[in-house]
Amino acid sequence: MNTPSGAVRDAIRVLVADSNQTQSQLLSSALRRQPGLRITCCRGDLSDCLLALREVPADIVLLGDGHSDPEDLIQTLRTIHSNHPQAGLILLLDTYDRTLVVNALRAGARGLFCRARQPFRALCRCISVVHQGQFWTNTEQMSYVVEALTSSPAVRVINAKGEGLLTPREEQVVNLVAEGIGNREIAQQLGIRENTVKKSLLRIYDKLGVSNRVELVLYALTHRGAERAHVVPQSEPCVSLSTDGLEVARIGIHTRGNGLDIDGDLSGNVLAPIQRSTVRISDAGKFLED
Numbered sequence: 001m002n003t004p005s006g007a008v009r010d011a012i013r014v015l016v017a018d019s020n021q022t023q024s025q026l027l028s029s030a031l032r033r034q035p036g037l038r039i040t041c042c043r044g045d046l047s048d049c050l051l052a053l054r055e056v057p058a059d060i061v062l063l064g065d066g067h068s069d070p071e072d073l074i075q076t077l078r079t080i081h082s083n084h085p086q087a088g089l090i091l092l093l094d095t096y097d098r099t100l101v102v103n104a105l106r107a108g109a110r111g112l113f114c115r116a117r118q119p120f121r122a123l124c125r126c127i128s129v130v131h132q133g134q135f136w137t138n139t140e141q142m143s144y145v146v147e148a149l150t151s152s153p154a155v156r157v158i159n160a161k162g163e164g165l166l167t168p169r170e171e172q173v174v175n176l177v178a179e180g181i182g183n184r185e186i187a188q189q190l191g192i193r194e195n196t197v198k199k200s201l202l203r204i205y206d207k208l209g210v211s212n213r214v215e216l217v218l219y220a221l222t223h224r225g226a227e228r229a230h231v232v233p234q235s236e237p238c239v240s241l242s243t244d245g246l247e248v249a250r251i252g253i254h255t256r257g258n259g260l261d262i263d264g265d266l267s268g269n270v271l272a273p274i275q276r277s278t279v280r281i282s283d284a285g286k287f288l289e290d
Helices: 021-032 046-055 070-083 098-106 120-131 140-151 169-178 183-190 194-208 213-230
Strands: 001-005 014-018 037-042 060-064 088-093 111-113 251-256 259-263
Touching: 001 251, 014 021, 014 046, 014 120, 021 037, 021 060, 037 046, 037 120, 046 060, 046 070, 060 120, 070 088, 070 213, 088 120, 088 251, 098 111, 140 213, 169 183, 169 194, 169 213, 183 194, 194 213
Parallel strands: 014 037, 014 060, 060 088, 088 111
Antiparallel strands: 001 037, 251 259
């Protein structure tokens, strides 16, 4: 493993984990020239990543997708996230499909960066966005997330011990929000006042440690993956998702070049089309109502 470079106070510590040595060296060299970053690198194998993180903790892990088996890649993400939940995981992709995108986010990835489609300066922005606790995806990847939410069974929110965190009514609200339904329609379906829905959402946000509907939707997606992992035999590594350690940043909207950055409270509908070519959750403009 290479040692840290660019010893800047309060710099973002970035681990470049890629088994393609040429790509790793080129990327590490370019990142070392950026102010505010401290770079270490290792091979992309799980054992090398875990060793590197034990020796030099990282705020961000850039993981190359050089694994021949996508399941190995997902397992690497899941294990790193389980052992180092404070590290923001960014998957460096050359190609992707629906299954890879959804499973990577469920395994703990907070950024999906397409090397073939996005410039280096966008990667620097991606690192900053994920370090702030936000998500980075493009429009197509986000559509996969929405489809996974709308096609998945109803969610039951549990903690790491398998205990329910929400009341049955609150679980109904979460499922309707995940389907992209607004407060007025939720109130009509449940036969309650719209203001009651808003109060219920505030209680849900407080219980789950999220701050708006986008974060709630992403939590629901991640939780569905974690709930399945919860019943896997203990001999098989799995991710354990607890609301006690859940860290999700506020999301709002800022226009930046050919894309949007989201951080703050949002309005709109989770199923509404996104017109920009780049969406980060940091970023999905006019998305959800509070």
